[in-house]
Amino acid sequence: MASALTDKLSRLVKEMRGQARITESNVQDMLREVRMALLEADVALPVVRDFVARVKEKALGQEVLGSLKPGQALVGIVNAELAATMGEGISDINLNAQPPAVILMAGLQGAGKTTTTAKLAKHLIDKRKKKVLTVSGDVYRPAAIEQLKTVTAQAGAEWFPSSPDQKPRDIALAALDYAKKHYFDVLLVDTAGRLAIDELLMQEIKDLHGILKPVETLFVVDAMQGQDAINTAKAFKEALPLTGIVLTKLDGDSRGGAALSVRQITGAPIKFAGVSEKIDGLEVFDATRHAQRVLGMGDIVALVEQVTKGVDMEAAQKLAEKVKSGDGFDLNDFLAQLQQMKQMGGLSTLMDKLPSELAGKAGQVDMDKAEREVRRKEGIICSMTMKERKHPALIKATRKKRIADGAGVQVQEVNRLLKEFEQMQTMMKKMKGGGLMKMMKRMGGMKGMKNMMGGGGMPKMPF
Numbered sequence: 001m002a003s004a005l006t007d008k009l010s011r012l013v014k015e016m017r018g019q020a021r022i023t024e025s026n027v028q029d030m031l032r033e034v035r036m037a038l039l040e041a042d043v044a045l046p047v048v049r050d051f052v053a054r055v056k057e058k059a060l061g062q063e064v065l066g067s068l069k070p071g072q073a074l075v076g077i078v079n080a081e082l083a084a085t086m087g088e089g090i091s092d093i094n095l096n097a098q099p100p101a102v103i104l105m106a107g108l109q110g111a112g113k114t115t116t117t118a119k120l121a122k123h124l125i126d127k128r129k130k131k132v133l134t135v136s137g138d139v140y141r142p143a144a145i146e147q148l149k150t151v152t153a154q155a156g157a158e159w160f161p162s163s164p165d166q167k168p169r170d171i172a173l174a175a176l177d178y179a180k181k182h183y184f185d186v187l188l189v190d191t192a193g194r195l196a197i198d199e200l201l202m203q204e205i206k207d208l209h210g211i212l213k214p215v216e217t218l219f220v221v222d223a224m225q226g227q228d229a230i231n232t233a234k235a236f237k238e239a240l241p242l243t244g245i246v247l248t249k250l251d252g253d254s255r256g257g258a259a260l261s262v263r264q265i266t267g268a269p270i271k272f273a274g275v276s277e278k279i280d281g282l283e284v285f286d287a288t289r290h291a292q293r294v295l296g297m298g299d300i301v302a303l304v305e306q307v308t309k310g311v312d313m314e315a316a317q318k319l320a321e322k323v324k325s326g327d328g329f330d331l332n333d334f335l336a337q338l339q340q341m342k343q344m345g346g347l348s349t350l351m352d353k354l355p356s357e358l359a360g361k362a363g364q365v366d367m368d369k370a371e372r373e374v375r376r377k378e379g380i381i382c383s384m385t386m387k388e389r390k391h392p393a394l395i396k397a398t399r400k401k402r403i404a405d406g407a408g409v410q411v412q413e414v415n416r417l418l419k420e421f422e423q424m425q426t427m428m429k430k431m432k433g434g435g436l437m438k439m440m441k442r443m444g445g446m447k448g449m450k451n452m453m454g455g456g457g458m459p460k461m462p463f
Helices: 003-017 024-040 045-059 070-086 113-128 144-155 168-181 199-212 227-239 257-266 287-294 300-310 313-325 331-343 347-351 356-362 367-382 386-390 397-407 411-443 446-452
Strands: 101-106 132-136 158-160 186-190 216-222 244-248 270-274 282-284
Touching: 024 045, 024 070, 045 070, 045 257, 070 257, 070 287, 101 113, 101 199, 113 132, 113 144, 113 186, 113 216, 113 244, 113 270, 113 282, 132 144, 132 168, 144 158, 158 168, 168 186, 168 199, 186 199, 199 227, 216 227, 216 257, 227 257, 244 257, 331 367, 331 386, 331 411, 367 397, 367 411, 397 411
Parallel strands: 101 186, 101 216, 132 158, 132 186, 216 244, 244 270
Antiparallel strands: 270 282
């Protein structure tokens, strides 16, 4: 996320931490670098000026000059001001209204409004336990209505039918009436977008706002838009009383400027961020945690949340009991572990939340290659019969050839997977009955643990 900005600012953070004394001269040098990094990241000029002025004022105050660790105090100021620029903390969605609470989705075409509408429905169902109805008022874009129908089904919400020959005003009133009669908690209204701002678009969305009187009017903006995001934000702010912002494509290779600019330009808080293409890839936006990620400090809380969400605790418990009881660790278990990694969002998604120092070390590994390797292993195991997965000893030359052909790989890759599986099976046997502690003592504590994770000829983990 915002990789160029993160790289520059995390390097500055390291330099600042090393400062034994803070003077006006080195503060000016640091601020020059910060200014350049923000401008290159497409942050709006007024936002950059305001941010730099606030940091300078606090950095040259007694708070830093009298500090025992001025470098760390300076990092703290930059972090706090970055968070303040994006809106400090969390701004929750407002559903305090007579049901159905109407949420109007606004933004340009291509920003990801339709997918975000479904992601928000999923969030409200899972996290707020709400009954959600979605409707599309986009009668201009081909297949927009069908797209919303498809993604709404994936989210587990209900979709209200509409057609391109209807007027957006009539669609909205019919959906609202249906939501009231069928006791829905929330009505999400996906509106039409354009490739650029035009009067027709603005008048239409103003009319819809007047009819529906939404409790939330969310402006959906593409984080990869750069300076264009600022102009769009200004236009929508003038047309509508925006109550919140949703940043989409924050997982893309964006320069990050939109995240730092739209809050200040619109005056509306950033409420959500799209962090993946999956239907559950919408996060409640936390400005403090996002600031830490941009500064290369990582987001360990989000990492733990993602891993916990992705891990099937019941399956993990069953595997632990299976190993403990002495039942063999088979290729089905090996496959389940590979699939758990995919459910966590993949290696690159997890890496994004690590502090830059750790991510830098892990970044020496080619993540794309590692993920392709996981998928290849999954394909090899899926090409085996259930009997072969349960009894890998059956897999001899002819079976290996058939499995390799089925997975589209060479026989050597099947051999490599079976060898890794055997190593892991040996490790699981040693874990049984407290054997792990004995094994670690024999291997020399932490050194042994490092070996177990891939060095010294010990078994590597499957991912």
